[in-house]
Amino acid sequence: MIKFIRFLYRVTFRLLAAVGALFVLATLTPIDYWWATALLGNWNEPPGDVLIVLGGSTIDHGIIGGSSYGRGVCAALYYRQEHYRQIVLSGGPPGSSSAALALRQFLVGQGVPDQVIHLEDASTTTRENALYTAELLKNTPGRKLLLTSDYHMYRAARSFERAGLEVVTLPFPDVRKRVNSWRGRWPAFLDLVEETLKIGYYSARGWI
Numbered sequence: 001m002i003k004f005i006r007f008l009y010r011v012t013f014r015l016l017a018a019v020g021a022l023f024v025l026a027t028l029t030p031i032d033y034w035w036a037t038a039l040l041g042n043w044n045e046p047p048g049d050v051l052i053v054l055g056g057s058t059i060d061h062g063i064i065g066g067s068s069y070g071r072g073v074c075a076a077l078y079y080r081q082e083h084y085r086q087i088v089l090s091g092g093p094p095g096s097s098s099a100a101l102a103l104r105q106f107l108v109g110q111g112v113p114d115q116v117i118h119l120e121d122a123s124t125t126t127r128e129n130a131l132y133t134a135e136l137l138k139n140t141p142g143r144k145l146l147l148t149s150d151y152h153m154y155r156a157a158r159s160f161e162r163a164g165l166e167v168v169t170l171p172f173p174d175v176r177k178r179v180n181s182w183r184g185r186w187p188a189f190l191d192l193v194e195e196t197l198k199i200g201y202y203s204a205r206g207w208i
Contacts, residue, residue: 032188036175039195040150041157044168049142051075051084052167054129054156055091055099056149062097064106067149067174072103074172075147076110084145087112088136090120090129126152126159126198127207134165149174151188151195158208 053075057065064072068091075087087107091099098121108114120136123129137144146167148156153171160167175192178184202208 027182027185030179032175032179032185032192035192036150036173036179036188039152039154039192040171040173040176041153041169044145044170045078046143046145046168046170047082048145048168049084050086050088050137050140050144051078051082051170052088052090052133052137052144052146052160053103054126054146054148054152055089055103058097058099058102060097062102064102065099068099068103069106070174070177071147071149071172072106072110074170075103076107076112078145078147078170079107079112084116085142086140087117088120088133089117090123090133092121092124092128094121126156127163127202129156130159130163130165134160134163137165143168145170147172151175151192155195155199155202155208159202162208 053071056067056071058068059065078084079087089100089103089107091103098119100119100121104114104117104119107117118136120129120132123132144165144167146153146157146160147170150171150173152174153169157167157169175188178188199208
């Protein structure tokens with residue numbers, strides 16, 4: 001029993017030391033910025049015809065969450081500059097709490113005409129975002145722009161490519177903004193770790 005307690009102590013100590021080292025790394029170095037930059041790909045602000053915005057988080061009762069808010073702000077600003085013929089908001093789950101519906105309500109409140117907005121609110125994963133949006137736009141001409149968070153762009157753009165829909169990347173600097181405050185660096189680091197694991201899973205499944 002004593003040997004087991006000592007073993008458990010050593011494992012716990014090493015685990016806590018590793019977590020502490022990662023916390024220091026994420027908080028005191030620009031690793032989050034570098035990592036997000038590597039995932040966002042090309043930074044484009046080109047003109048286009050159709051803007052595709054991927055929904056992010058929502059709060060209870062379909063209220064827009066942090067990542068969705070950032071993407072929505074960018075979408076509203078880009079619309080004022082370009083006046084896209086169509087904006088597709090993608091993200092479920094279906095119903096009043098969908099990310100797409102929350103984004104729609106936000107964009108309309110920012111002056112985007114409701115008639116240019118189209119919802120894809122059946123998807124619950126990035127792969128489904130790509131598949132269902134590609135089906136929705138299969139007969140729609142013009143250049144398609146994809147807007148999502150910087151750290152999410154690598155997986156999202158390749159998912160759309162695999163779904164057969166050619167898009168131009170238009171990343172929102174999500175992590176690259178959060179790292180301006182040291183308080184945001186550790187949560188951003190965890191988001192990057194999670195996203196990298198998802199990239200590995202999508203690669204293994206042949207989805208990107």
